[in-house]
Amino acid sequence: MTTILVITAGMGQPSSTQLLGQRLGEATLAGLREAGQQGVQLRHVELRTLAADLASYLVSRVPSQALREVFEAVGEASGVIAVTPVFNASFSGLFKLFFDLLEEGLLAGRPVLLAATGGTQRHSLVIDHAMLPMFHYLKARVLPLGVFAATKDWGGSETRLSRRIGQAGAQFAELVAATPVVRPVDAFEHVTSFEDLLRG
Amino acid sequence: MQIGIFTVGDITPDPTTGRTPSEHERIKAAVTIARKAEEIGLDVFAQGEHHNPPFHPSSPTTLLGFIAAQTERIILSTATTLITTNDPVKIAEDYSVLQHLAEGRVDLMMGRGNTGPVYPWFGRDIRDGIALAVENYALLRRLWREDVVDWEGKFRTPLNGFTLAPRPLDGVPPFVWHGSIRAPEIAEQAAFYGDGFFHNNIFWNMSHTRKMVHLYRQRFAHHGHGPADTAIVGLGGQFFMRRNSQDAVAEFRPYFDVAPVYGYGPSLEQFMAETPLSVGSPQQVLEKTLSFTSQVGHYQRQLFLIDHAGLPLKTVLEQLDLLGEILPDLRKGYAEGRPAHIPDAPTHASLVAAAVTHRPSGPTLVDDVTGRSPMQRQA
Numbered sequence: 001m002t003t004i005l006v007i008t009a010g011m012g013q014p015s016s017t018q019l020l021g022q023r024l025g026e027a028t029l030a031g032l033r034e035a036g037q038q039g040v041q042l043r044h045v046e047l048r049t050l051a052a053d054l055a056s057y058l059v060s061r062v063p064s065q066a067l068r069e070v071f072e073a074v075g076e077a078s079g080v081i082a083v084t085p086v087f088n089a090s091f092s093g094l095f096k097l098f099f100d101l102l103e104e105g106l107l108a109g110r111p112v113l114l115a116a117t118g119g120t121q122r123h124s125l126v127i128d129h130a131m132l133p134m135f136h137y138l139k140a141r142v143l144p145l146g147v148f149a150a151t152k153d154w155g156g157s158e159t160r161l162s163r164r165i166g167q168a169g170a171q172f173a174e175l176v177a178a179t180p181v182v183r184p185v186d187a188f189e190h191v192t193s194f195e196d197l198l199r200g
Numbered sequence: 201m202q203i204g205i206f207t208v209g210d211i212t213p214d215p216t217t218g219r220t221p222s223e224h225e226r227i228k229a230a231v232t233i234a235r236k237a238e239e240i241g242l243d244v245f246a247q248g249e250h251h252n253p254p255f256h257p258s259s260p261t262t263l264l265g266f267i268a269a270q271t272e273r274i275i276l277s278t279a280t281t282l283i284t285t286n287d288p289v290k291i292a293e294d295y296s297v298l299q300h301l302a303e304g305r306v307d308l309m310m311g312r313g314n315t316g317p318v319y320p321w322f323g324r325d326i327r328d329g330i331a332l333a334v335e336n337y338a339l340l341r342r343l344w345r346e347d348v349v350d351w352e353g354k355f356r357t358p359l360n361g362f363t364l365a366p367r368p369l370d371g372v373p374p375f376v377w378h379g380s381i382r383a384p385e386i387a388e389q390a391a392f393y394g395d396g397f398f399h400n401n402i403f404w405n406m407s408h409t410r411k412m413v414h415l416y417r418q419r420f421a422h423h424g425h426g427p428a429d430t431a432i433v434g435l436g437g438q439f440f441m442r443r444n445s446q447d448a449v450a451e452f453r454p455y456f457d458v459a460p461v462y463g464y465g466p467s468l469e470q471f472m473a474e475t476p477l478s479v480g481s482p483q484q485v486l487e488k489t490l491s492f493t494s495q496v497g498h499y500q501r502q503l504f505l506i507d508h509a510g511l512p513l514k515t516v517l518e519q520l521d522l523l524g525e526i527l528p529d530l531r532k533g534y535a536e537g538r539p540a541h542i543p544d545a546p547t548h549a550s551l552v553a554a555a556v557t558h559r560p561s562g563p564t565l566v567d568d569v570t571g572r573s574p575m576q577r578q579a
Contacts, residue, residue, distance in 0.1 A: 060465025061403050177250060187384040188415050194392035194423075197334045197385055200354060 002040040004028050004176070005077035009047045009084045010117075018046060018116045018163075020149050023084040024115055027169020028176065035177050041163035043077075045070050047094050051191065054097045069139040071103060075184040080140075082131070091129040094167040099134065106118035106140035109182040113172040124148040141179060143172050144197040201534040202545050203527065204244025205237055205501040205520075206279035206436065209257035212510040217456045220510075223256050227263065229513045230256075235269045236272040236517055240524030245271075246279035246309065247534040248504055251318050254460075261294040268302035275547065276302055278380045279398075279436075279503065280311025283340070284332040285322035287356065291336075292343040292364050299369045304548025309377040309398050309434075310337060312386075324521040330385050337376075337389065344373035351369060363425045372555050377434055377501075380412070387412055391419030391431070396545065398434035399496075401506060405474045406495050409435065420439070430543055434501035435492055441522040446481035451515075452479050459509035482526045490533040498538050500545035502530075 006025040009158040010017030024041045032040045047054070063071070074080065084095035099107075114131045116123070127146035135142050148170045153161040202449045213220040221229070234245040243268065249260045257263060263392070264276045281291060293307075296454075299306045313319075319326040321378035321499060342349050343364045352358040377396035380386035381404065390397040397416040399409045413433055418426070442448035450510065456468045456479075471477055478488040483502045487504065504523070507516040544550070 056465040056470075062405075062462060062466055062471065064466070064470070065474065075519035121354070168366055173297075191384055191415065191419060193390050194334075194388050197388065198338060199337070200331055 002032070002037060002078045002176075003042065003076060004032075004071055004079045004081065005043065006044045006081045007029075007060070007083070007098065008044070008174070009045065009092050009098070010094075011048060011094075013024075013048075014087075015046075016049075016151070016154065017083050018044075018126055018151065020115055020147065021081055022118055023165045023171055024081050024113060024172070026078065027165050028113070028172045029169075031105065031170040031173025032177060033066065034147075034170075035059060035173060037173075037177060038083075040078075043073060043177070045073070047098050048087050048128070050098070050200065051094055054094070054101060057101055057192040058097065063106045067101075071106070072164060073081050074102060074106050076181075077110065078179070079172060081113045081115065081172070082135075083117070086123040086126050086132070090193075091116070096134075099138065100139075103184070105139075106184055107135070109145065109179070110140055111172065111175045111179050112140040113143045113168060115148065115168075116146070117149045117151075119151055121148075122149040124150070142199065143168065143175055145171055201531060202243040202275070203530060204242045204246065204275070204277075204501070204503050205233070205506055206244075206246035206248070206277075206506050207233065207257075207505070208248045209250060209255050210460055210508050211254040211256060212460060212508065214510040214512055215454050216462075218506055219449075221513075222241075223401065225513075226256050229507070229516075230263060230393065231267055231270065232513065233507055233516060233520070234274070234276075236520045238271045240520050242274060242502060242520075242523070242528055244275045244277055244501065245361050246277035248279050249282050249313075250315075251321065252283070252315060261298045261542060264306070265298055271305075273305075275305050275307060277307045277377075280313075280455050282313045282318075283310040283336050284312045284329055284474045285319055285324050287337075287357075288336040288340040289362070289364075290339055290345060295374055296344070296364060296366050296368050299374055299548075300366060304369050304372075304552075306545075306548070307375040307377065309379045309396075311379045312383075316366075324355070330383065331355075334389060337378075341373075341393070341540055343369050344437070346354075355569055357536070362464065369548065370555075372551045374548070376533070377432075381488045382408070384412070384415055387416040388419050391416050394420065394421050394423065394425035394436055396432035398501070398503075401436040401476050401492075402438055403475065406476060406492070407474075407574075410495045412497075416440075417497070424442060427449060427541075429497055430541065431497060432501075432543070433499035434503065434545070435476075436503050436505060437478075437492070437498065438505040438554065439477070439485040439489070439519075440479045440506075441449075441482050441485050441519060443481065445484055448479050448481065457512055467509040478502075482522055484525045486533065488528055489530060492498065495535070498542045500536075500543070 006021040008018045008021040034194050055066045057063050084091040114127050145168050211226050237245050246262050249256050250474040339487045349362045377398040378386050378390035379398040401409045417428035417431045440452035505520045
């Protein structure tokens with residue numbers, strides 16, 4: 001089963017960040033269906049529900065059950081849509097914390113669509129200047145087209161947010177369809193033999 | 201089944217009084233705790249090793265040697281010996297001497313250490329942790345087993361014509377456990393040599409511990425040391441006991457909440473639900489501890505962490521008294537349903553006996569300090 005995982009770091013309920021993630025997820029699903037991929041499912045993770053678990057894990061090294069399940073879901077996702085609100089001209093601390101704690105290598109080679117929300121369009125470069133370096137560091141396969149939604153975009157018809165969402169979703173669907181799912185290597189199943197370890 | 205305690209040797213303020221014990225107090229407390237452990241009938245006292253404050257045990261064999269002189273029966277072990285940053289030659293020397301002084305009541309647990317700066321202080325790089333553990337231990341084994349060692353590796357000055365002095369007691373090196381929380385390579389290392397594998401079993405949930413132990417057991421069989429269920433497994437764990445469970449929770453909570461490593465993290469209740477920690481009545485601790493067998497199979501060694509996070513010595517000794525009270529039931533519980541072919545953890549005596557069986561007509565290794573051989577000792 002192909003899964004598109006939508007990870008959003010919105011604070012409120014309802015949240016425009018969560019809404020943007022949901023719309024992008026649906027647009028991606030539509031694109032995948034058009035390409036003939038059936039049985040694709042969308043899974044949504046709201047980081048606000050894991051805020052305490054993430055903080056606890058950071059200082060105590062004890063991952064909660066809920067957190068372990070989400071990390072596992074990242075490892076099985078065909079694509080990840082990551083959406084953050086802009087805080088102080090960057091991604092939010094909660095958003096960063098999640099990716100800081102994600103096991104190393106889990107995003108490597110995995111298709112990722114980046115999106116952000118902010119109060120004004122003046123923050124729109126946050127995707128390229130703040131998010132992109134981190135996801136490149138994590139070796140994710142990032143779609144060059146990100147989506148930034150300012151508060152005004154949700155109302156003004158001339159900004160055509162829906163069209164941008166549709167475009168990004170269609171392109172992300174193409175990327176997902178063209179990328180084989182990267183399953184994390186289970187170190188417990190593929191043991192490096194000791195003879196190899198001894199050879200250094 | 202061996203039951204014992206292990207200690208990190210942290211010097212932590214008591215959060216209920218704000219008082220920080222001195223290094224001297226904590227070092228002497230370690231001796232008191234070890235003696236008490238023997239008095240209540242425990243089998244093992246294992247001492248950690250650290251090279252930075254707020255920890256005191258930078259010289260474990262000095263401490264263990266002193267304890268050896270004041271005890272008669274308890275096995276002295278480590279938790280862990282830093283196989284990465286210590287020179288394997290020095291480890292071989294130190295523990296050979298300790299083994300002689302303690303009449304063989306010594307084994308070791310190898311670990312890598314996770315404090316970044318400690319590595320460069322000893323001329324190493326934490327990123328080489330696994331490679332150091334592999335190479336250094338391979339050398340250590342040879343130093344203890346071969347009379348003259350010629351050796352060259354990546355990390356240490358080569359050795360030409362090196363002979364360890366003193367030779368291990370009775371020509372039999374101490375038994376070695378390998379401890380790791382999450383490195384499959386270390387489980388593989390333990391399995392390759394047929395050594396013991398120890399999981400600290402404190403910070404993670406039991407399903408992870410089970411995974412590590414399972415891997416070790418499978419690889420133990422793969423490397424030809426016998427069926428998977430005969431592999432030598434040790435687990436950590438921690439408890440806090442009072443006669444009734446509410447008192448235990450109320451008294452332990454302030455220590456838990458600000459404890460080094462996991463303090464300021466999950467709640468006590470969450471931590472108890474997700475990790476092997478048990479805080480409650482003796483009966484509750486007994487039941488939770490005995491449930492470990494259902495996760496990892498019949499195992500050989502259970503060590504508890506009891507003297508950390510600023511708990512005062514008096515409280516620690518009370519914990520040991522309570523542990524002493526449930527000890528017969530613990531032993532009975534572990535014996536229940538344990539098949540006859542499950543081995544005990546090797547001891548010096550069992551290793552000497554095995555050495556005699558395996559070398560019936562080979563050359564007799566003579567311990568050049570005591571002049572004894574395994575044959576003579578057996579006779």
